[in-house]
Amino acid sequence: MKTAIIFSSKHGTTEKVAGILAENLGKENISLINLKKDKNPDLNAYDSVILGTAIYAGNPIKNIKSFALKNESNLKNKKVGLFICGMDPGKEKQEEQMKASFPDSLMQQAKTKHYLGGEFIFEDMNFFERFIIKKISKAEKSISLIHHENIKKFVEEFKDEENPVET
Numbered sequence: 001m002k003t004a005i006i007f008s009s010k011h012g013t014t015e016k017v018a019g020i021l022a023e024n025l026g027k028e029n030i031s032l033i034n035l036k037k038d039k040n041p042d043l044n045a046y047d048s049v050i051l052g053t054a055i056y057a058g059n060p061i062k063n064i065k066s067f068a069l070k071n072e073s074n075l076k077n078k079k080v081g082l083f084i085c086g087m088d089p090g091k092e093k094q095e096e097q098m099k100a101s102f103p104d105s106l107m108q109q110a111k112t113k114h115y116l117g118g119e120f121i122f123e124d125m126n127f128f129e130r131f132i133i134k135k136i137s138k139a140e141k142s143i144s145l146i147h148h149e150n151i152k153k154f155v156e157e158f159k160d161e162e163n164p165v166e167t
């Protein structure tokens with residue numbers, strides 16, 4: 001069973017979370033694919049695909065959604081997991097952002113989908129981002145709120161062979 005974890009990350013947190021998922025899923029037979037570097041990965045080599053994106057201004061990074069839409073029919077025959085990384089603590093907002101990130105068909109088909117937390121790393125932000133985040137979040141220092149509990153749930157649900165997805 002080969003798995004691809006395909007992600008879109010601007011400042012590296014989603015990439016970090018994708019790496020933690022890979023470690024927890026057992027690493028071998030897992031390919032980590034950064035859509036910024038590998039724009040058109042071939043999905044035929046994989047039985048399972050996990051898609052993840054960071055959220056900016058309520059929306060996913062554009063290339064993940066267009067990749068999902070372009071590969072919608074190919075993804076139909078695979079085990080799919082979806083995740084988002086963000087800093088909005090509100091459950092409803094997280095759900096809205098998840099919906100905004102992936103096509104409906106994948107949302108319904110996904111074996112697991114979770115909000116996996118995020119980070120504010122001020123050193124990596126540009127002036128404009130730093131200004132906005134300081135204003136909105138009132139955060140003064142970098143902060144890591146990666147949601148390890150949800151990562152655990154994600155891995156358990158994704159691995160669960162008792163309830164295989166019907167393809």
Ligand SMILES: Cc1cc2nc3c(=O)[nH]c(=O)nc-3n(C[C@H](O)[C@H](O)[C@H](O)COP(=O)(O)O)c2cc1C
Pocket residue numbers: 008009010011012013014015054055056057058059085086087088097117118119120121125129132133
């Ligand atoms: C300018 C800016 C806007 C953001 N907007 C949102 C948002 O609307 N909702 C949210 O949950 N997180 C938001 N975030 C937090 C990011 O999603 C978070 O920092 C995430 O960890 C970034 O992942 P990345 O490092 O993989 O790009 C925003 C961050 C920045 C810098």
